[in-house]
Amino acid sequence: MRVLLRERCLIGKLDFADASTLSTAFNRKVVGQVRGTRSGFASSGLVLGRTKTGFLSQNVAQRSRKLANSCKQTPRLDPVLGSVRSYWNSSGDLRSAECGWRNPKFGSAQGSNPQQTQKGTGPRTAQAQQSPVDSVLIQDNAAASSDSAVPDTEAANALPPRQVEEAASTSQSESESNGRGITSQELEADPTYPEAESSSNARSEREDPTKEPGTTTSAEFSVREADERGLSRGDQEYVRELEVATYAVHLACLLSQRIQRDILRDREQAKLKKDQSLVTIADYGVQAVISYILSEAFPQEPLSMVAEESSEALRGREEMPTLRKVVDAVNDCLSNSPLVGLPVPSEPLSTIDVLKAINRGAHEGGKKGRFWVLDPVDGTLGFVRGDQYAVALALVDQGEVVLGVLGCPNLPLRKEWMRYGHRFYRAAEAFFPPEKGLWHKGIVFRARKGGDGAWAEPLISADVTLESVRAQAMRAFVSPVTDPAQATFCEPVEKANSNQSLTAGLAQGLGISTAPLRAYSMAKYGMLAKGDAEIFMKFARGDYKEKIWDHAAGCFIVEEAGGVVTDAGGRPLDFSRGRFLMGLDRGIIASSNPFLHRRLLAALDASYDSSTL
Numbered sequence: 001m002r003v004l005l006r007e008r009c010l011i012g013k014l015d016f017a018d019a020s021t022l023s024t025a026f027n028r029k030v031v032g033q034v035r036g037t038r039s040g041f042a043s044s045g046l047v048l049g050r051t052k053t054g055f056l057s058q059n060v061a062q063r064s065r066k067l068a069n070s071c072k073q074t075p076r077l078d079p080v081l082g083s084v085r086s087y088w089n090s091s092g093d094l095r096s097a098e099c100g101w102r103n104p105k106f107g108s109a110q111g112s113n114p115q116q117t118q119k120g121t122g123p124r125t126a127q128a129q130q131s132p133v134d135s136v137l138i139q140d141n142a143a144a145s146s147d148s149a150v151p152d153t154e155a156a157n158a159l160p161p162r163q164v165e166e167a168a169s170t171s172q173s174e175s176e177s178n179g180r181g182i183t184s185q186e187l188e189a190d191p192t193y194p195e196a197e198s199s200s201n202a203r204s205e206r207e208d209p210t211k212e213p214g215t216t217t218s219a220e221f222s223v224r225e226a227d228e229r230g231l232s233r234g235d236q237e238y239v240r241e242l243e244v245a246t247y248a249v250h251l252a253c254l255l256s257q258r259i260q261r262d263i264l265r266d267r268e269q270a271k272l273k274k275d276q277s278l279v280t281i282a283d284y285g286v287q288a289v290i291s292y293i294l295s296e297a298f299p300q301e302p303l304s305m306v307a308e309e310s311s312e313a314l315r316g317r318e319e320m321p322t323l324r325k326v327v328d329a330v331n332d333c334l335s336n337s338p339l340v341g342l343p344v345p346s347e348p349l350s351t352i353d354v355l356k357a358i359n360r361g362a363h364e365g366g367k368k369g370r371f372w373v374l375d376p377v378d379g380t381l382g383f384v385r386g387d388q389y390a391v392a393l394a395l396v397d398q399g400e401v402v403l404g405v406l407g408c409p410n411l412p413l414r415k416e417w418m419r420y421g422h423r424f425y426r427a428a429e430a431f432f433p434p435e436k437g438l439w440h441k442g443i444v445f446r447a448r449k450g451g452d453g454a455w456a457e458p459l460i461s462a463d464v465t466l467e468s469v470r471a472q473a474m475r476a477f478v479s480p481v482t483d484p485a486q487a488t489f490c491e492p493v494e495k496a497n498s499n500q501s502l503t504a505g506l507a508q509g510l511g512i513s514t515a516p517l518r519a520y521s522m523a524k525y526g527m528l529a530k531g532d533a534e535i536f537m538k539f540a541r542g543d544y545k546e547k548i549w550d551h552a553a554g555c556f557i558v559e560e561a562g563g564v565v566t567d568a569g570g571r572p573l574d575f576s577r578g579r580f581l582m583g584l585d586r587g588i589i590a591s592s593n594p595f596l597h598r599r600l601l602a603a604l605d606a607s608y609d610s611s612t613l
């Protein structure tokens with residue numbers, strides 16, 4: 001028997017559709033299934049890796065589908081990094097495979113051996129018995145499938161010599177040692193790790209940003225070739241405001257990203273505010289950074305801003321450590337100002353400066369004058385869960401939104417990735433690291449009244465310069481789909497934030513057949529603006545009052561990308577009535593075009609009529 005190849009893989013509770021998405025996005029295939037128990041519950045998932053063509057047999061596909069159906073109710077198997085080792089017989093048929101991984105939660109290396117895995121009944125090692133995830137990779141035996149039969153010589157030639165090892169035997173002891181968990185460092189050091197292929201594919205896609213919708217581009221949204229900055233064309237009003245706002249959002253996203261990493265590493269935590277909503281260092285820090293940049297850039301008039309946070313919760317001796325962290329995060333972030341072409345403050349901001357900057361967000365809004373509208377971290381729940389969130393900034397002039405910038409640091413360019421939690425993306429990212437500087441996630445949308453529509457650009461970082469951000473910027477267009485049956489709708493993840501049974505009924509009434517795309521935050525407006533979804537619906541429960549900062553920037557971006565946003569009565573959202581969206585009829589709906597919007601309004605009327613009969 002041949003031991004063919006040790007491969008990096010991603011193991012997780014994926015259903016078959018997720019796995020196909022993953023395989024498209026990262027050029028990997030479903031190579032098997034994993035089953036085990038965790039805390040006494042059965043758990044199962046699929047293993048994704050790269051292997052020879054033909055490995056994915058009919059059989060695997062069918063079994064995966066069955067598995068996906070049967071394990072819907074089982075607890076989640078967190079995605080982990082692992083490796084797959086495949087065993088082939090002398091005629092090149094796949095006999096079995098084993099899988100090893102290091103469970104990050106329990107810190108133990110784990111694995112399975114081929115004898116166990118094939119039968120599922122073999123003797124278990126002490127380690128396997130004790131391990132919280134009793135891992136057994138059941139590899140589909142594709143030997144029976146002619147499409148996977150690859151002659152020995154071909155198999156050997158297909159791989160670099162050091163990847164092909166003759167297995168002396170498949171004895172228990174060897175299997176145990178081969179099946180041990182592989183750390184990501186070990187994998188990193190392994191020159192056989194097949195990352196070159198995925199990187200070059202991604203690059204070749206990126207190099208052709210002018211593909212038509214429907215073809216696979218790196219951005220997956222309708223793209224026109226980025227021309228010389230849209231900022232210099234058309235009406236010149238709000239040009240400078242948009243420029244500063246965009247820089248401020250880029251910079252603030254760096255702060256939020258750092259804090260999100262700290263939260264995921266348990267170095268930082270969210271706290272509950274008086275109204276029981278979550279707040280983090282990032283909410284205060286982002287608000288302070290954006291407020292500071294805007295007031296420095298427009299010193300002629302005092303900054304008026306309607307923003308979510310106030311420094312009230314930072315008062316008191318016991319809050320001193322939190323306040324210190326906020327001040328440090330703000331100064332650390334502002335020290336990166338040159339990345340967006342802004343000067344570093346001559347002196348670090350003091351605690352008072354930071355508190356003042358936060359408190360500039362207390363404006364009451366209204367019909368008169370100009371004011372900025374900021375949600376520093378929209379979707380705080382998604383943020384603390386390591387998922388989607390948005391930094392959203394808008395400018396309202398005489399009661400009308402005239403500019404919007406929406407930073408979505410975790411929004412992937414490929415829409416397929418939105419089908420499941422961002423944790424898979426993080427695992428895959430760690431596992432199949434994309435080429436440095438490659439734009440695969442993190443989008444800043446921007447638009448201004450009188451400009452030339454909505455634009456999307458990559459988030460700035462240490463690896464992505466401002467020039468490169470500008471060079472990759474592209475127009476964002478809503479989806480061209482008009483048939484509701486082809487449409488996808490998106491909505492909040494949390495049932496508490498929107499009535500999901502109502503939206504399910506409406507979707508059914510419209511003939512939408514795909515499951516809703518659920519995502520945290522205003523990233524959903526971004527998804528609409530780039531054509532990932534055609535409809536957005538949010539119907540808050542009870543007497544919840546929507547805030548203007550939760551919609552201003554996103555709503556404007558969608559409209560500038562060609563979409564329509566109204567309340568459930570078909571009226572435009574009114575941002576001129578204070579800090580809340582007053583007079584809202586039932587909920588908020590957005591569509592990629594007026595045709596779909598009319599259909600949605602009709603479905604709403606029908607559902608309202610039937611529910612009030």
Ligand SMILES: Nc1ncnc2c1ncn2[C@@H]1O[C@H](COP(=O)(O)O)[C@@H](OP(=O)(O)O)[C@H]1O
Pocket residue numbers: 277308375377378379380381382491492493494496497498519520521522540541544547550
């Ligand atoms: N009970 C409720 N009903 C509707 N929206 C709510 C809500 N509680 C909070 N929200 C708003 O929903 C936003 C999150 O949106 P989503 O559910 O789409 O992720 C929250 O933003 P923050 O997280 O900035 O507070 C908050 O403003």
Ligand SMILES: [Mg+2]
Pocket residue numbers: 375377378379549550
């Ligand atoms: Mg919000």
